[in-house]
Amino acid sequence: MAAAAATTLRDVTCGIIAVRSRRSDRGVVITLAECTFREAAQLARDPRSLVLLPLGAIEQHGPHLPLLVDWLGAEELARRIAPHLTRAGYRPVLAPALPYGVSTLAVTWGGTVSxxxxxxxxxxxxxxxxLSRHGVRSFILVNYQADPDHLKAMAAARRVLVRRRGVRVAFAGFAPGTRPPTPMTNPDVQALMRSSRPDREWHSGELETSLMLARQPQLVRRDVARRLRPVWVDVRRKLARGATRFEQLDPARRGYFGSPALARAVTGEKVMALRGRLIARDVIEQLSAGRPRARSRRRAR
Incomplete structure (x- = not known):
């Protein structure tokens, strides 16, 4: 696979990772941290280059999941998006993820770093x-942390960057200023769930537990997850009414919303593949709304 990837990318062979999933999602991702300075400079000069910066969090995810769910989720989204961007004529470059984010909602829970x-x-x-000083002009903030304060920080960062550096900054994943349905909460995504209330599957529920079963199953406390009863909370409504802590959303402090017991690895795989396609399409539209982009060979499907 590495040899084939080198042939495809020709002049840059650094840090190539194979993305293995369904056929339409397979491809390669160039990882910035594994490049030499010459290779990185070459990428920066290429107008097709897009730097993907995954944004995660270290915060509580219920009694059955580890603290790193959002960190892993952001990296996984970036890897799922990248092959579609490649087919659309871009050259995606994966930057090291930021594991820490703003976790105001979870700040009082053990292990959370906000x-x-x-x-x-x-x-x-x-x-x-x-990176823009080296010549990179286009960036994607690939985010898996939905805390409102985290999203506000992302929006503020983009305003500064567009004003100060004149670069293109697109959002992928959970993004500020959006309302459902989004690529993350698309009806087709919800249709893949077994939950009776897919609209209430939010934090550490069926979807996030399925993601972990698909990517890091050894980190899921399965015996605990199987015993968890569904928790149905209208999170968006409570946030709109001023809730700022998880314990205000659920005074019982159970740490999850939805039905983790219904999670399956196959659900996680299907959801991430679908989100990758939907988000890539959305990102391409965002980039197209800015300055002209590289000539497209094929639109993300």
């Missing part, structure tokens, strides 16, 4: 500015 909005905004801005 940055301030100002800190996250500054970190994103400085990373993108550093």
């Amino acid at each position: 940055l301030s909005r100002r800190t996250l905004k500054s970190v994103i801005v400085e990373i993108v500015e550093a």
Whole structure:
């Protein structure tokens, strides 16, 4: 696979990762951190290059999942998006993920590490500015953390970057300023669930537990997950009414919303593949709304 990837990418062979899933999602991702400085400079000069910066979080995910769910989810989304961008004429480059984010909702729970909005905004801005000085002009913030304060920091970072550096910054995954349905909450995504209330499957429920079963099954406390009863909370409504902590969303402090017991690895695989296609299409539309992009060989499907 590495040899074939090198042939496809020709002049850059650094940090190539094979993406193995369904046929339509297979491809390669160039990982920035594994490039030499010459290879990185070559990528920066290529107008087709898109840097994908995954944004995650280290925060509680119920009694059955580890703290790294959002971190892993952001990296997985980036890898699923990348092959579709390649087929559309871009050259996606995966930057190292930011594991820490703004976790205001979970700040009182054990293990959660929450940055301030100002800190996250500054970190994103400085990373993108550093790469833009080398010549990169297009970036995608691939985000798997839905905390409202985290989303506000992302929006603020993009405003600064567009004003200060004139770069293109697209959002992928959970994005500020969007309302359902989105590529993350698309009806087709919900149709893949077994849950009787897919609209209430939010934090650490069927979907996130399925993701972990598909990607890191050894980290799922399955015996615990199987015993968890469904928790149905209208999270969006409670957030709109001013809730700022998980314990305000669920005073019982169960740490999850939805039905983790229904999770299956096959659901996680199907959902991530579908989200990859939907998000790639959305990203391409965002980039097309800016300056002209590289000539497209084939639109993401």
